[in-house]
Amino acid sequence: MLDKFDREINYLRVSVTDRCNLHCSYCRPVEGVSLKGHDDILRYEEIIRIIRMSVKMGLIKVRLTGGEPLVRRGFVEFIAELNKIDGLQDISLTTNGILLEEYAEAIFQAGVRRINISLDSLNKDKFLSITNGGNLDAVLRGIARAEEVGFYPIKINTVAIKGFNDDEVLDFAQLAVAKPFQVRFIELMPVGQANHYHHKDYLPLTDIMQTISSKYILEEIRVKKNKADGPARIFKIKGGVGEIGLINPVSTHFCSTCNRLRLTADGKLRACLLKEEEIDLKSLCRKIAVMRTYRGL
Ligand code: SAM
Numbered sequence: 001m002l003d004k005f006d007r008e009i010n011y012l013r014v015s016v017t018d019r020c021n022l023h024c025s026y027c028r029p030v031e032g033v034s035l036k037g038h039d040d041i042l043r044y045e046e047i048i049r050i051i052r053m054s055v056k057m058g059l060i061k062v063r064l065t066g067g068e069p070l071v072r073r074g075f076v077e078f079i080a081e082l083n084k085i086d087g088l089q090d091i092s093l094t095t096n097g098i099l100l101e102e103y104a105e106a107i108f109q110a111g112v113r114r115i116n117i118s119l120d121s122l123n124k125d126k127f128l129s130i131t132n133g134g135n136l137d138a139v140l141r142g143i144a145r146a147e148e149v150g151f152y153p154i155k156i157n158t159v160a161i162k163g164f165n166d167d168e169v170l171d172f173a174q175l176a177v178a179k180p181f182q183v184r185f186i187e188l189m190p191v192g193q194a195n196h197y198h199h200k201d202y203l204p205l206t207d208i209m210q211t212i213s214s215k216y217i218l219e220e221i222r223v224k225k226n227k228a229d230g231p232a233r234i235f236k237i238k239g240g241v242g243e244i245g246l247i248n249p250v251s252t253h254f255c256s257t258c259n260r261l262r263l264t265a266d267g268k269l270r271a272c273l274l275k276e277e278e279i280d281l282k283s284l285c286r287k288i289a290v291m292r293t294y295r296g297l
Helices: 044-056 075-082 100-110 124-130 136-149 166-178 194-201 205-213 281-294
Strands: 011-015 061-065 090-095 114-118 154-160 182-187 218-221 233-237 243-247 260-263 268-270
Touching: 011 044, 044 075, 044 281, 075 100, 100 136, 114 136, 124 136, 136 154, 154 166, 154 205, 166 182, 166 205, 166 233, 166 243, 182 205, 205 218, 205 243, 268 281
Parallel strands: 011 061, 011 260, 061 090, 090 114, 114 154, 154 182, 182 243
Antiparallel strands: 218 233, 233 243, 260 268
16 A cells, blocks of 8 residues: 555554543643544444454554553454454554553453553653552552563663653663563654643753763664564663663654554544644445445445
8 A cells, every 4th residue: 555655554543432441641631622422432442443444455564552451341352353354464562561460361362462561751750750659569460460470572662851750760770670571761752742842841852861871772673574574773781681662753754754653532533743734544444334234235
């Protein structure tokens, strides 16, 4: 599937719900967001239909995200169905890890192997404050369970926020030394709540590199990328078992290599996080379903 800039589009990020059990301050407003009604959200069968059709057009990789995907009922059964789609080569998951201890094994059995776990602080109080009530221990138990069950790779996603977690960079690096995880620092993007105070909180990843390099020797890994791989730069820490990843959506424009589309929980297809344009696939799916019923198909 080539777009008009000749980019091969083969990766879809699917938000399975707009609901979340955390409330990260850079993501959602303090007063809360108005959540969609049950009927406004794509049903699992509709998501599967969209993915099945997209696979016929060249989609090979799907990442399930949200909101928080693990809070949606029937999520494990949904993954198992997705896993039956011929030609879909990779199903991965992004989660905040709060419910992972409970669901890791079932998700693994259903067919997910690659998991990203969001974790912006290793300090209990700071985690509680940025997530508005999140329990760090639950996430750490979730990560431990994911490792035990056999997920690989396990990527820890840390959004770099000036004045919040810049003092924890070496603690995160130590995690990558001790554990076979890829600890990825992600630049704060001017989207969601972060749009309002991005200039204040934005921390360029060059600062993070400098901090890590003050203690560790980093060697960049020139991985042979799969054609659906993302734009992360990956480093091995000398003497460590894990890796450090850097994702700079702000300081390095990687639009030219972007290969992904996004499907929102209410069925809108978006080509770019930073653009409002979208295509309403939910309405289309439902019109087709009505026509089929009408024609007795
Ligand atoms: N609930 C799941 C989770 O926490 O991983 C999936 C949804 S969450 C929106 C997906 C990822 O987007 C998280 O790692 C979060 O930190 C990141 N994110 C949200 N807003 C962001 C922003 N403004 N800049 C960079 N990353 C952001």
